[in-house]
């Protein structure tokens with residue numbers, strides 16, 4: 001019998017699990033671990049496998065990573081509704097290896113369209129498609145946290161890992177999540193093959209800066225482990241590591257058709273560095289950073305052996321965030337409005353003897369009220385347009401269509417789109433996706 005397709009696996013059935021008989025474990029040191037252990041979370045996946053599937057330390061040759069098969073957003077939300085009805089819990093932990101951003105977007109839109117009140121979190125890659133607007137949409141749909149692999153915070157090693165992200169990108173993306181109110185947890189790694197002592201120290205400095213700026217709120221250091229089904233495990237010589245503890249004949253057996261339980265391989269790194277000794281200092285510093293303290297300590301203070309000074313400028317991450325955002329919006333970008341209908345008030349503005357008819361538009365959501373003022377004719381155009389951009393209309397209008405429509409009535413769409421009132425509205429749910 002073939003494996004079931006993801007669309008056919010059905011909804012997990014928790015009817016025999018007595019959720020009310022379990023205690024809730026409160027773990028306070030690490031915010032993400034606390035999320036894992038505390039409360040009840042319905043478990044689902046958005047996709048089977050990983051859409052990236054390239055990281056060299058990961059078991060990418062095994063089906064659970066290699067076979068990527070996403071589930072349609074509508075099916076997923078159907079399953080969420082079924083699980084809510086069965087368990088009475090509206091919290092979801094999507095246990096994906098790395099949730100795909102495009103599907104997260106569709107999921108969020110579908111949740112909002114069905115007006116579901118849910119809370120959810122998942123594992124991601126810090127890739128650049130997590131723009132400010134996508135993060136705002138995810139938050140509006142109930143996303144409260146994401147975890148992702150920063151691994152070794154060094155561009156040389158990220159490249160070697162084939163993570164497909166740079167530190168600059170990670171900083172910008174974690175900022176986007178944080179500013180939308182989504183908590184960020186980073187998986188951190190040390191002892192990757194060829195990693196030098198200097199790179200471990202520099203990676204710690206990057207982590208210190210990310211926490212000091214508050215764009216990552218939770219993290220955990222893992223020491224690199226070599227697994228049989230990862231590229232490093234399959235081609236150790238390419239990564240400068242020598243497997244040990246297995247005789248040469250046994251190795252291919254474990255690598256090719258060995259048991260998953262024998263997945264970890266002992267190895268010797270050609271650099272000869274004892275990465276174990278960094279463990280305590282890395283973890284202790286992180287524990288303090290997570291509590292928002294000790295950012296001013298010299299990195300040396302975390303270790304009882306001599307470490308080199310970091311080569312990273314103390315404003316490195318700040319400078320990554322300062323890069324100007326471009327005003328170029330792709331013509332094919334989808335524009336959606338997740339807010340409601342505004343109230344309007346007419347008024348007139350006099351300047352140098354002439355008077356202009358204006359409209360004040362007042363928008364409400366659950367938490368706040370904002371108002372913007374525009375020329376009456378543009379405000380009226382905007383009100384009609386917002387209605388057609390509403391997620392409930394599901395019309396998929398693009399930036400180019402919007403521009404054409406605007407310019408059949410008025411001049412210079414860009415000047416209007418990037419004006420102050422419109423920027424206020426963009427913070428309030430007018431999103432470019």
Ligand code: SF4
Nearest residue numbers: 050053054055058097
């Ligand atoms: S480490 Fe994560 S992102 Fe990389 S291939 Fe594995 S599952 Fe995918």
